[in-house]
Amino acid sequence: MNKLLLLFFCLPLFAVAQEDLLKELEQDSNTTQQAFATFKGTRLVNGHTIETKAKGSLEFIFQHRFGPVNGGLYEMFGLDEAYVRLGLDYGITDNLSVSAGRNSVDKTLDGFVKYKVLHQQKGEKNFPFSITLLEGVAYKLSPKDNEEVSPDFENVDRLSYTSQLLIARKFNSNFSFQIMPSYIHTNAVDQSVTSNDQFALGMGARLKVSGSVALTAEYYYNFTKGEYYVAGTNGEKEPYYNALGFGVDIETGGHVFQLLITNGYGLTERAFITETKDNFFAGDIHFGFNVTRTFQLKENK
Amino acid sequence: MEIRFISTLLLVIAGWSTQAQKYVAEKSTVSFYSHAVLEDIKADNAKAVSIFNQTTNDIAFSVPIAEFQFAKPLMKEHFKEKYMETEKYPTSTFQGKISGFDFNAKGIQQTKAAGKLTIHGVTRDVEIPGTIEKQGSKLLMKAKFIVKLEDYNITIPQIVWQNIAEQVEVTVDFVYKPQ
Numbered sequence: 001m002n003k004l005l006l007l008f009f010c011l012p013l014f015a016v017a018q019e020d021l022l023k024e025l026e027q028d029s030n031t032t033q034q035a036f037a038t039f040k041g042t043r044l045v046n047g048h049t050i051e052t053k054a055k056g057s058l059e060f061i062f063q064h065r066f067g068p069v070n071g072g073l074y075e076m077f078g079l080d081e082a083y084v085r086l087g088l089d090y091g092i093t094d095n096l097s098v099s100a101g102r103n104s105v106d107k108t109l110d111g112f113v114k115y116k117v118l119h120q121q122k123g124e125k126n127f128p129f130s131i132t133l134l135e136g137v138a139y140k141l142s143p144k145d146n147e148e149v150s151p152d153f154e155n156v157d158r159l160s161y162t163s164q165l166l167i168a169r170k171f172n173s174n175f176s177f178q179i180m181p182s183y184i185h186t187n188a189v190d191q192s193v194t195s196n197d198q199f200a201l202g203m204g205a206r207l208k209v210s211g212s213v214a215l216t217a218e219y220y221y222n223f224t225k226g227e228y229y230v231a232g233t234n235g236e237k238e239p240y241y242n243a244l245g246f247g248v249d250i251e252t253g254g255h256v257f258q259l260l261i262t263n264g265y266g267l268t269e270r271a272f273i274t275e276t277k278d279n280f281f282a283g284d285i286h287f288g289f290n291v292t293r294t295f296q297l298k299e300n301k
Numbered sequence: 302m303e304i305r306f307i308s309t310l311l312l313v314i315a316g317w318s319t320q321a322q323k324y325v326a327e328k329s330t331v332s333f334y335s336h337a338v339l340e341d342i343k344a345d346n347a348k349a350v351s352i353f354n355q356t357t358n359d360i361a362f363s364v365p366i367a368e369f370q371f372a373k374p375l376m377k378e379h380f381k382e383k384y385m386e387t388e389k390y391p392t393s394t395f396q397g398k399i400s401g402f403d404f405n406a407k408g409i410q411q412t413k414a415a416g417k418l419t420i421h422g423v424t425r426d427v428e429i430p431g432t433i434e435k436q437g438s439k440l441l442m443k444a445k446f447i448v449k450l451e452d453y454n455i456t457i458p459q460i461v462w463q464n465i466a467e468q469v470e471v472t473v474d475f476v477y478k479p480q
Contacts, residue, residue, distance in 0.1 A: 021352045021361035022396045033367065033391065037382045054374030094374075173388045211383045212458055253464060254375060299372040 035120035038130060038170040039178070041256045042089055042097070042114075043290050044204045045218035045245030046264055046272045049178060050132040050168040052114050053091030056298030061087045061101070065265040065288035068278060078286060085267035090297075105266040112136030112162070120169060129169050136162040138268040149188075157188035162269035164202075174208040182220065184274050193237060194226020198274045200242075206249070214249040216258070220273050228277070243272045244280045258290040324440055324477035326351040331364050331473050333448075335466040342376060342465070344369040351475055353440065355404055360414060362395040362473070384455050384465075385421055393420045395427075402433050409434045414444065420453040431473075440477040445470065 039049035042059065053059055067081030075081065087101025087110075095116040102109050113135050120130040140158040143149060149157075161184070168178035180202030189196050204218040220243045227237045245262030263280035264272035265288075278284030329349040335342040348368035353360045366387045371377040381387040397416015409432050418427045431444030449468045450457065457465045 021354060021359050022363065022394055025350050025352055025361055025363040025394075026392075031365065033388075036367075037378055054378075057374060173382075173386065211456075252458075253379075294375055296373040296375070300370060300374075 032121050032123040032125045035122075035130060035170045038120070038168050038176045039206050039216075040214055040249040040251050041258060041290065041292055043258065043292075044178065044206070044216055045247045045258070045260050045262055046243055046267065047180060047202055047204070047218060047220065047269065048114065048132075048134055048164065048166060049204070050116065050130045050166045052095060052097040052116050052132065053089050053294070055091050055094045056296060057091050058295045058297050059089040060293045060295070061085075061089060062291045063087070063103075063267050063288070064290075065262070065267070065286045067265075068284040068286055069261075070283040070285070083265045083267070101267075103267045103271070105268075105271050107141035108138050108266075108268050108271070109141060110136060110138040110268045129167050132166040132168075134162065134164040134166060136164075136269060138162070138270055153188065160184065160186040160268075160270040162273075164269070176206045178202075178204045180204070180220070182269065182273060184270055186270055186274065189226070190229070193228060194240070194274070195224055198222060198224040198226075200224075200273050202273075212251045216247040216249055216260075218245045218247075218262075219243070222273055226274070228275075238277065240274065241276045241279050243276045254294045256290075256292045260288050260290070261285050262288060322354055322356040323480040324353040324355060325480045326353075326475045327439075327478045328476040329474070331369075331471065333369075333469045333471045335469040337464055337466040340464045342371070344371045344377075344380070346370070349473075349475075351477070352480075353399070353442075353477055358399045358402060360395070360397060360399050360416070364393045366391060366393060384450075384457070390420075390422045393418075395419070395429075397427075399433070404435075407435065420448065421455050423453040425452060438479055442473070442475045442477065444473045447471070 039051050042049060042051050042053065063085040065083045067075055067078035069077045071078050083104050085101050085103040087099055089097055089099040091097050097114040100111045114132055116130065116132045118127055118129065118131040121127050138160050146153040146155065163183045165181045166178060168176055170176045182200045182202055184198045186196055200220045200222040202218065202220040204216065206214050206216050208214040222242055225240050227239050230236045230238050241263060243262065243264040245260055247258050247260030250257040263278040263284055263286065264276040265286050266272045266275060329351060330345060330347055331349045332343065332345040346364060346369045349362060349364040351360070351362045366385045367381055369377065369380065371380065395416060395418045397414050399412050399414050401412040402410055411430070412433050413428055413430050415428045417424050429444050429446045431442060434441040447468050448471050451467065
């Protein structure tokens with residue numbers, strides 16, 4: 001009986017020696033996996049994605065919007081008209097990026113700070129979303145002289161501010177979705193038709209169709225949309241529209257090419273979220289592209 | 302009572318002796334090197350885990366692919382997203398047996414590991430030559446081998462073929478201690 005008992009105690013030990021080494025290893029290495037490459041670029045269509053630049057990398061971004069395609073052959077379907085934004089984005093840390101740029105629309109200088117607050121992750125630690133905070137400021141250089149606007153127009157009236165919370169989830173390796181609650185303050189507006197403080201909710205998505213190609217969509221619904229007086233008319237008003245855009249992302253090594261169509265042509269948040277004059281569904285669609293090139297200024301060790 | 306004591310003692314001794322047959326990696330480096338027309342790419346990984354059973358000569362490795370560190374962060378992102386698809390295949394593993402290792406011999410021994418190598422979800426039978434050296438209670442294991450990307454269904458887009466080699470050289474360097 002006692003011997004049997006002994007044998008009983010020893011049995012599992014023999015079994016241990018037989019077990020699967022690999023399974024043993026996998027039990028030990030239960031770590032947290034962070035979602036990565038939720039979007040290909042730092043821009044979705046017109047606006048931002050949660051993505052920031054990695055530490056020490058500098059991105060040169062060249063953004064282009066043409067005139068509306070419904071201009072017909074005479075306007076070469078919008079290609080005769082072009083609006084450009086040139087910008088640089090730099091990663092100070094893996095979570096903190098800064099950027100500066102200049103957009104030909106309203107001759108606007110802009111700068112912003114983007115900070116990745118939380119990462120989507122699973123495993124030991126779980127969190128369902130990635131959250132990035134964006135704070136931006138833009139300065140209109142146009143018109144050249146303050147007197148052109150009104151006698152009491154000052155330089156400070158050229159400023160506008162953007163605050164955005166970018167919240168995204170990468171559902172699987174092909175599909176990501178993002179929402180962007182946004183607040184825009186413009187120092188000077190025509191208060192009889194629009195407001196200084198505007199709130200919008202953006203929505204966007206990416207669907208990867210192959211390793212290097214993805215389809216994107218972006219829509220900003222502005223809850224506080226205003227109107228504007230059409231220049232050269234006697235007080236005729238037109239409404240602003242919500243910005244809608246669709247794109248194709250193509251990635252080739254250090255470049256990302258984003259070909260897109262949208263009804264906005266401005267490339268700062270004030271311009272496309274609060275001052276989009278074209279109606280996508282009336283055919284006022286602009287062809288455009290964003291091209292980025294990343295340079296690694298500081299290599300890891 | 303006495304039986305209980307003896308059996309507990311035996312349990313401890315037996316447990317200790319079976320444990321002692323196993324070695325776990327306390328330090329590991331897995332690196333790969335790819336030489337292509339435009340760019341040489343090198344990456345290191347210090348997060349691999351391994352276990353070696355000295356009595357049966359069974360050995361297993363598990364390498365978390367996301368832990369490979371590159372000179373450029375963008376390389377790492379592409380490696381994870383496009384080539385290795387780490388969301389689908391987070392680890393690469395090897396499971397096999399070592400032959401030609403004499404536990405009591407001294408110096409560097411030429412050995413072979415034969416078994417199943419899994420990369421990018423594809424499992425293949427491989428034989429990898431390497432060396433084992435006993436240093437005190439520790440075992441030093443080294444190996445170098447070639448991995449052909451197409452063997453593991455890793456495809457390179459046409460547009461970047463000049464940057465990425467069709468085969469990479471993998472180096473493993475492990476230090477084991479008794480478990």
